[in-house]
Amino acid sequence: MSDTPTPYTGFDRMPLAGEWRHGSSGSVLTDSNPYSGEVLAEIPLAGSTDVDLAYRAAREAQREWAQTGPEGRAAVFERAAGIIMKRADEFADWLTREIGATRDRAGVEVAITAAVTAAAAGHTAEVVDTVGTDVPDKENRVYRKPAGVVTVISPWNFPMYLSNRSVAPALALGNAVVLKPAEDSPVTGGLLLAKVYEEAGLPTGLLSVVVGRGRDVGDHLVQHEIPRVISFTGSTSVGRGIAPKAGLKKLALELGGNGPLVVLNDADLERAVECAVFGSYYHQGQICMATNRVIVDASVYYEFVDRFVERARALRTGDPREASTQIGPVISRRQLNGIQEKVVESVAGGAKVLLAGEPTGPTGLVLPPHVLLGDNYVTTAAEEVFGPVATLIRAHDEADALRIANDTMYGLSSGVFTRDVERGLRFAQQVEAGMTHINDTTVHDDVHAAFGGEKASGIGRFGGKWVADDFTTHHWISIQHKPRPLVF
Incomplete structure (x- = not known):
């Protein structure tokens, strides 16, 4: 008898209030493979009444779940992590077919999704902090309590992981969750x-x-009176729209990025090129932490450019199901058009194209790697591209490189390369970003890291020991052990 589990089916329905059912909006979503065009599912979409149904059920279920002991809750996540790994091939295949992930990249996402699920089991224990006091015979305690119902709105680029990095800890901490995937x-x-x-x-x-169109259910999800937390990962423009609509809810927003990777004059160029190419083109550049700009010291600029172009030209494009493919399709025609428009605008703004190519593949969505030389103000450097495009920028010296790196409204992930770690640390501490990696790619897969941004890249931190802050509240309880005189 095979140990391979029977594949999951029934994706024309969604789980709403404890029952798998069709959405009630009257419109249907065609979910298709971006490489082949194959239709994967036809899903009747949710409407506002489905949102109401989900929230009411979540509120009721959460009250009992919050009273479940830590061991009982932890066991769910331990089992879930095991299920994900047992079904790893099935899930990786879905990632390849639904979002165009290459085989290796799909495997990475499944593994880190399982890891964040297993880590959630550690968030189930009750947390009590004792706070000092100068009042005689008095004790102060601060209990961490679940916030209640959490709304999670996730993107399409790392969909399983970016959904579950909020869903798993939120549930483990005693909350209920209503999830809207892209x-x-x-x-x-x-x-x-x-x-x-x-x-x-x-x-x-x-x-x-809730599988529904943002224009149909997005505002209702955010403005609804039941959820206490909105966890959103996506574009800065959408995130800015959420903030004023959410009212007094707690917000955790990871938004756009414009990752600078800085190469100083003493860098190991071979390693810097390797990481810059990886950060620029991994998953077709469709990652918020992608290396959007490579800023190189003038003394090593031309050698770096030659090496970078050579390595980028060697990347293999094509069918993401093939083990040799390194760059597959971008997610949609709309995404492709946006990427190409940014390249055209950059050339009009003075950028020089060193490497390019026309889209290929059955649906015409496989865009070859592009390399541009430009300043910090051409469109592909000034804006988040979210495609397989790298812009290389020449800096006069270290101070100029830091100025260029910080000259952006974004502040998510960044990197710096130098053989002198202390120099790298001094540089990193001056970068205006939520994350800076020394001698490593800007694209990071450490589930213990505190993902988050500065400036227009968001508020809050996702992951690590800070994750509980987003999904809990604090309850201060004082105990007066002996009566004390009260004086008016």
Whole structure:
């Protein structure tokens, strides 16, 4: 008998309030493979009444779940992590078919999704802090309590992981979750996770997945009176729209990026080129932490450019199902058009194209790697490209490189290369970003890291020991052990 589990099915429905059902909006989403065009699922979409249903059920289910002991809650996540790894091939195949992830990149996402699920089991224990006092015979305690119902809105580029890095800890901490995955990744961004938690024994109603168009359900999800936390990962423009609509809810927003990777004059160029190419083109550059700009000291600039172009030209494009493919399709025609428009604008603004190519593949969405030389103000450097495009920028010296790196409204991920670690540390501490990596790629997969940004890249931190801050509240309780005189 085979140990391979029966694949999950039924993705024309979504889990709402404890029952898998069709959405009630009257419109249907066609979920298709960006490389081949194959239709993967036809999903009747959710409307505002489905959002109401999900929130009401979540509120009721959360009250009992919050009273479940730590061991009982932890066991769900331990089982869920095991299920994800047992179904790793199935999930990786879905990532390849639904979002165009290459085989290796799909495997990485499944592994880190399982890791963040397992880590969530550690968030189930009750946390109590004792706070000092100068009042005689008095004791102060601060209890961490679940916030209640959490709304998670996730993107399509790393859909399974970016959904679950909020869903898993939020549930583990005693909350209920209503998840809205992106329209380009309804299965990998939500429905697969719901199947996993259902199999792992999560009580019904605690997790609903609302597959709907943002214009139809987005505002209702954010403005609804039941959720207490909105966790959003996506573009800065959408994030800015969420903030004023959410009212007094707690917000955790990871938004756009414009990752600078700085190469100082004493850098190991071979390693710097390797990491810059990886950071620029991994998953077709469709990552918020992608290396959008490579800023190189003038003394090593021309050698770096030659090496970078040579390595980028050697990248293999094509069918993401093939093991040799390193660059697959971008997610959609709309995304492709936006990338190409930015390249055209950059050339009009003075950028020089060193490497380019026309889109290929059955759907015409496989864009070859592009390399541009420009300043910090051409469109591909000034804006988040979210495609396989790298802009190389010449800096006069270290001070100029730091100025260029910080000359952006974004502040998510960044990197610096130098053989002198202390020099790198001094530089990193001056970079205006939520994350800076010394002698490593800007694209990071450490589930213990505190992902988050500065400036227009968001507020809050996702992951690590800080994750509990987003999904809990603090309850201060004082105990007066002996009566004390009260004086008016």
